[in-house]
Amino acid sequence: MDAVGVDGAIFISAFSMYRYDASYAVEVHRAHPGRFALVKPVDPDDPAVADVIADWKKTPGTVGIRIMLTKEAKREPNDPGLDRILRAAVRHDFPVNMLCWGNVDAGTALVDRHPDTRFIIDHLAIMQPRVPPAPPQPWADLPRVLELAKRPNAVIKVSGACTLSREPYPFADIWDPLARVFDAWGLDRCLWGTDWTRAFAVVNYEQGVQPFLKTDRLSDSERTMLMGGACAKAYGWSPRKVS
Numbered sequence: 001m002d003a004v005g006v007d008g009a010i011f012i013s014a015f016s017m018y019r020y021d022a023s024y025a026v027e028v029h030r031a032h033p034g035r036f037a038l039v040k041p042v043d044p045d046d047p048a049v050a051d052v053i054a055d056w057k058k059t060p061g062t063v064g065i066r067i068m069l070t071k072e073a074k075r076e077p078n079d080p081g082l083d084r085i086l087r088a089a090v091r092h093d094f095p096v097n098m099l100c101w102g103n104v105d106a107g108t109a110l111v112d113r114h115p116d117t118r119f120i121i122d123h124l125a126i127m128q129p130r131v132p133p134a135p136p137q138p139w140a141d142l143p144r145v146l147e148l149a150k151r152p153n154a155v156i157k158v159s160g161a162c163t164l165s166r167e168p169y170p171f172a173d174i175w176d177p178l179a180r181v182f183d184a185w186g187l188d189r190c191l192w193g194t195d196w197t198r199a200f201a202v203v204n205y206e207q208g209v210q211p212f213l214k215t216d217r218l219s220d221s222e223r224t225m226l227m228g229g230a231c232a233k234a235y236g237w238s239p240r241k242v243s
Helices: 023-031 049-057 079-089 104-113 142-148 170-185 205-214 219-234
Strands: 009-012 035-043 060-070 094-098 119-121 154-159 190-193
Touching: 009 023, 009 060, 009 142, 023 035, 049 060, 049 079, 060 079, 094 104, 104 119, 104 142, 142 154, 142 170, 142 205, 154 170, 154 219, 170 190, 190 219
Parallel strands: 009 035, 035 060, 060 094, 094 119, 119 154, 154 190
Antiparallel strands: none
């Protein structure tokens, strides 16, 4: 992070590795309290999930929770467990990260069902590969993503965009579809991210950062908003130096 000028990051506890156990993320924050803020997945099947969220709110460094609404999760937007989570999120003033790639229509329905909840849409709501190459039509769901932008209670994470490129670094072919995302959502609702370490087989950390720092498709003010300002607004958090 220091080598490429990244001051801090939202640390989302990896569901694929740790499921609902965020203890590693908490440990990292304890070691680097000014550099990371924490988001953890919560379990819709846990009848005590509201208490879990209340306890998470009391944990130093926490800024949000996460739900999974992929097709693999096999949940409907009216799932009672999701309702419990989203009511608790409002009560504790947490935004809710939502992974709904490959299932954008269901994600949109959930956003509509809970207009008082603040949603942060993960990974551009577009399925992203763990290993190269990108799929033949990586941006096939883009029209659904642009439609989702009409919901004022949602913002979107522009994370993992480089993994959708079918060109070598610096991934020039991502900018036309991203321009449509920026236009529909507004840059103040777009949160840049690297998707690292999930994307380590596709890009290294520097390759996830530098295309956004060096592109001429963003003005300096747009870059500042995309690469920090919108995140600070959505999560109510900015990195700080700790002596």
